[in-house]
Amino acid sequence: MENSKKVVPIWEKVTLTLEEAAAYSNVGVNRLRExxxxxxxKYVIWCGNKRLIKRKEFEKFISENVEM
Structure with a gap:
């Protein structure tokens, strides 16, 4: 059997893991966690203990702020 899991590009995902958000934004994982x-x-959602970043809200946050 072959693995038919579809790979979705980061820019098409609704939510991102910390690692994906770090790669996407060039902000470190530790800083994102903090x-x-x-x-x-406003751009984090929790699924149990799993932390996901809402991509569009995160993009908006980045575009509206001059420092993190």
Missing amino acids: MTNDPRC
Whole structure:
């Protein structure tokens, strides 16, 4: 049997893992983890213990801020 898992490009995903978000934004995984620990963070979603980044909201955050 062959593995038929489809690979979706990062720019088409709705949510990203910390590693994908780091590669996509050039922001380090540790910095992203620190930023998303804030309960007011608007671009993080939790699935149990798994932390996912809402790509579009994250892009908006980056475009509206001059420092992180």
